[in-house]
Amino acid sequence: MPRRSRDDVVAAALAILDDRGLPELTMRNLASSLGLQPSALYWHFPNKQTLLAAVADEIVARARPVRPPGSDWRGAVRAEAIALHDALLAFTDGAEVVSSTLALGLGADDAGRRLADAISSGGFDDETAEQVAEVLLHFVIGQTSYEQQRLQADSLGVLPEAAAPAVLHGVSAGTGAFEAGVTLFLAGLEATREHDRSGSSRHEK
Amino acid sequence: MPRRSRDDVVAAALAILDDRGLPELTMRNLASSLGLQPSALYWHFPNKQTLLAAVADEIVARARPVRPPGSDWRGAVRAEAIALHDALLAFTDGAEVVSSTLALGLGADDAGRRLADAISSGGFDDETAEQVAEVLLHFVIGQTSYEQQRLQADSLGVLPEAAAPAVLHGVSAGTGAFEAGVTLFLAGLEATREHDRSGSSRHEK
DNA sequence: ACCTGAACACCGTTCAAGT
DNA sequence: ACCTGAACACCGTTCAAGT
Helix, strand or coil, rough: CCCCCCHHHHHHHHHEEEEEHHHCCCCHHHHHCCCCCCCHHHHCCCCCCHHHHHHHHHHHHHCCCCCCCCCHHEEEEHHHHHHHHHHHCCCCHHHHHHHHHHCCCCCCHHHHHHHHHHHHCCCCHHHHHHHHHHHHHHHHHHHHHHHCCCCCCCCCCCCCCCCCCHHHCCCCCCCCCCHHHHHHHHHHHHHHHHHHHHHHCCCCC | CCCCCCCCHHHHHHHHHHCHEEEEEECCHHHHHHHCCCCHHHCCCHHHHHHHHHHHHHHHHHCCCCCCCCCCCHHHHHHHHHHHHHHHCCCHHHHHHHHHHHHHCCCCCHHHHHHHHHHHHHCCHHHHHHHHHHHHHHHHHHHHHHHHHHHHHCCCCCCCCEEEEEEECCCCCCHHHEEEHHHHHHHHHCCCHHHHHHHHCCCCC
């Protein structure tokens, strides 16, 4: 009888995530989908958090930035942000899985790295690029997580009335807010460019 | 024997959160800290998520913005963001509790509302204010959640080596990144101001 | 190297019944 | 109005033992 690799386990976990969601992604359900006992999973991964980190890595790795031809560094940053947004939305509860993995420092580093690289291509120094990439990353993940929860709630027919989030109660949920956020970010980055150049280590010795 | 109010339950939950953390905030631990059976909690709250939402509301309500005298609307926005940041950091796992409550649309609306009000005071229309408040809110919560996890991990002596997050591996963890993000946000908002004024409903009919 | 079997120490939630 | 007692249907994880 065929034995399972670490990748088989991650693939099975992604399948459960995709069509049943994170609450159904238990070690027991995962094991039985592979025809194994739950305890067998602990040969491949030390614990569930580590397994979820591998799942998060895979979700992030599937991001496919589409950069408009002839676009400048802003186009590159925007393309990376949108690709990450889409990758997170591609799996049920994808944003939440990546969010918690990132918060715990267990993986999904690629997401931040790609954003930082795109920002660097605009001529910012590495420290600035990494710091503002973090800002953008947290916006993307927070916003996407929020959108995804609401999309899923709506598709389940929950919250049929009046439960609209206070922060955007007049607007159709989340529509355009994501792109607006990215635009705001890029405008801020452009506006602070010269300050970073002239006096970035002003109040450090 | 004295019976407990809903507020007593929330206060006890906050106490457990503060000195034992979210994983220890179980219905069973909470009940026993009140001298009750777990099932008694279900008279006060329909389920654990709703209870956590009440806890999140309380955490957010304790935000105390300190606005520098003589400051303009930017000072107001900055003060609200910092107050929220501090309020989240004031309780163990505070950012995570508020983050999940917000994502589920169960509460903590005050946070977004306060940011939106501060932004409105800069002369932006309501739709713009709400949309960009959402952007800022997701950054604040994402960033704070990340900082808090790392602060707690460090204080437990975990991650003693090399586990530095890729997005800021050269920088001391989180220092200044939060304020830098707020500054970036304000710069972006200022830069897009005239566009919002002149053609905010350009591609709507 | 990879997995089973059985157990441990928990969870959130329901519900009839008490006072 | 507020709570108990008992149960239901689960969890993640460990570990000796098998092949």
